[in-house]
Amino acid sequence: MSAKLISGTEIREEILEEITAEVAEIKEKHGKVPGLVTILVGASPASISYVTLKIKTAHRVGFHEIQDDQPEDISEADLLALIEKYNNDDSINGILVQLPLPKHIDDKKVLNAIDPDKDVDGFHPVNVGRLMIGGDEVKFPPCTPAGIQEMIVRAGVETKGAEVVVVGRSNIVGKPIANMMVQKGRGANATVTIVHTGTKDLAGHCKRADILIVAAGVPDLVKPEWIKKGACVIDVGVNRVGEKISEKTGKKIAILKGDVDFDAAKEVAGSITPVPGGVGPMTITMLMLNTLKSLKFKLGLM
Numbered sequence: 450m451s452a453k454l455i456s457g458t459e460i461r462e463e464i465l466e467e468i469t470a471e472v473a474e475i476k477e478k479h480g481k482v483p484g485l486v487t488i489l490v491g492a493s494p495a496s497i498s499y500v501t502l503k504i505k506t507a508h509r510v511g512f513h514e515i516q517d518d519q520p521e522d523i524s525e526a527d528l529l530a531l532i533e534k535y536n537n538d539d540s541i542n543g544i545l546v547q548l549p550l551p552k553h554i555d556d557k558k559v560l561n562a563i564d565p566d567k568d569v570d571g572f573h574p575v576n577v578g579r580l581m582i583g584g585d586e587v588k589f590p591p592c593t594p595a596g597i598q599e600m601i602v603r604a605g606v607e608t609k610g611a612e613v614v615v616v617g618r619s620n621i622v623g624k625p626i627a628n629m630m631v632q633k634g635r636g637a638n639a640t641v642t643i644v645h646t647g648t649k650d651l652a653g654h655c656k657r658a659d660i661l662i663v664a665a666g667v668p669d670l671v672k673p674e675w676i677k678k679g680a681c682v683i684d685v686g687v688n689r690v691g692e693k694i695s696e697k698t699g700k701k702i703a704i705l706k707g708d709v710d711f712d713a714a715k716e717v718a719g720s721i722t723p724v725p726g727g728v729g730p731m732t733i734t735m736l737m738l739n740t741l742k743s744l745k746f747k748l749g750l751m
C-alpha cells in the first residue's frame with residue numbers, strides 16, 4: 450500500500466481526550482459541564498444504536514446527558530413542546546433529534562424548532578446561513594463535514610490553494626463541506642468544485658483533485674484511474690453490500706463498502722480514509738465538540 454491511511458478511529462481518540470480534559474477544566478473553574486439531550490422517536494434498531502453510541506460518548510467525555518425516548522405515535526405538537534422544554538432548560542447546551550422521524554411528523558418543522566444556539570447538529574437554517582457567511586459567524590458546523598475537515602487538517606494535508614473536488618451535493622455532506630473548504634481560514638482556502646449526477650465529465654473533474662471528497666452513496670463509484678497520483682481521498686460513503694458473521698461476537702453484521710474502490714485507490718492516492726474506520730467515527734466526535742462549544746459560547750469562553 451502506497452497511501453498513508455487516515456484513521457478516523459485514531460483521530461477520534463485524540464479529540465475525545467482533548468474534549469475530556471477541557472470539560473474537566475471548565476467544571477473546575479466554572480462549575481458547569483456541557484449538557485446534551487438526544488430525542489429518539491420510535492424504536493428503529495439503527496436509530497437506537499446511533500443514539501446509544503452518542504449517549505455513551507457524551508458520558509465518556511464527562512457531559513450531563515439525557516436520553517429522552519418517545520413513542521412512535523407521539524404527536525407533532527407534543528414533540529415540538531418537548532423541544533421547547535429543552536430550549537428553556539439551562540442545563541442543556543445541545544439538542545439532538547434523531548432522524549428519520551415517523552411519517553406523520555414534519556422533520557423540517559421539528560429541526561427548525563430547536564434553538565439555533567443549541568442546534569449542535571448544525572442543521573437549523575440559521576446555522577446553515579452562518580456556515581455560508583463563514584469566519585466568526587460559524588457556531589456549529591454540521592458534524593460529518595466538520596469531521597472531514599478536521600481529518601484533513603490532522604493528517605497534515607495542505608488545503609490552501611488545493612483543488613478540492615466534492616462528489617455529491619446533499620445538504621448534510623456535499624454542500625456544507627464544499628462551502629467550508631472554500632472559506633478563508635484553517636483547513637480551507639481551497640478552490641472547490643462540486644460534481645453530481647448532472648456533471649458531464651465526472652472522472653475528468655475527480656482526476657484534477659488534490660483533495661477528493663466522495664459522498665455519493667454508490668459503492669466503488671470512484672475508480673483508481675479517476676485519482677491524481679498523491680491525492681488525499683476522503684471516502685464518506687457507507688454502503689451495506691451484504692452480511693457476515695462477526696468473529697468477535699458471532700452475530701450477523703453488515704459488510705460495509707465506501708464510494709471509492711479502496712484496494713486499487715490506495716496504490717495511487719497519497720493518503721486515504723478506510724471504510725469503516727474513516728469518516729464514520731468522526732461524526733459523533735464532532736457532535737461532542739459542538740456541544741462543548743455551545744457551553745463555551747454561553748460562558749463567554751469563545
Ligand code: NAP
Nearest residue numbers: 593617618619622645646664665666685686687728729732
Ligand atoms: P445523498 O443525499 O443520497 O446524496 C448523494 C449525492 O451524490 C447526490 O448529490 C447525488 O447527485 C450524488 N451522486 C449519487 N450518485 C452519483 C453518481 N453516480 N455520480 C455523481 N454523483 C452522484 O447522500 P448523503 O446523505 O450525502 O450520503 C452520501 C454517502 O455518505 C452515503 O453512503 C451515506 O451513508 C454516507 N454518509 C456517511 C456519514 C458518516 O460516515 N458519518 C454521514 C453522512 C452520510 P444528485 O444530487 O444529482 O442526485
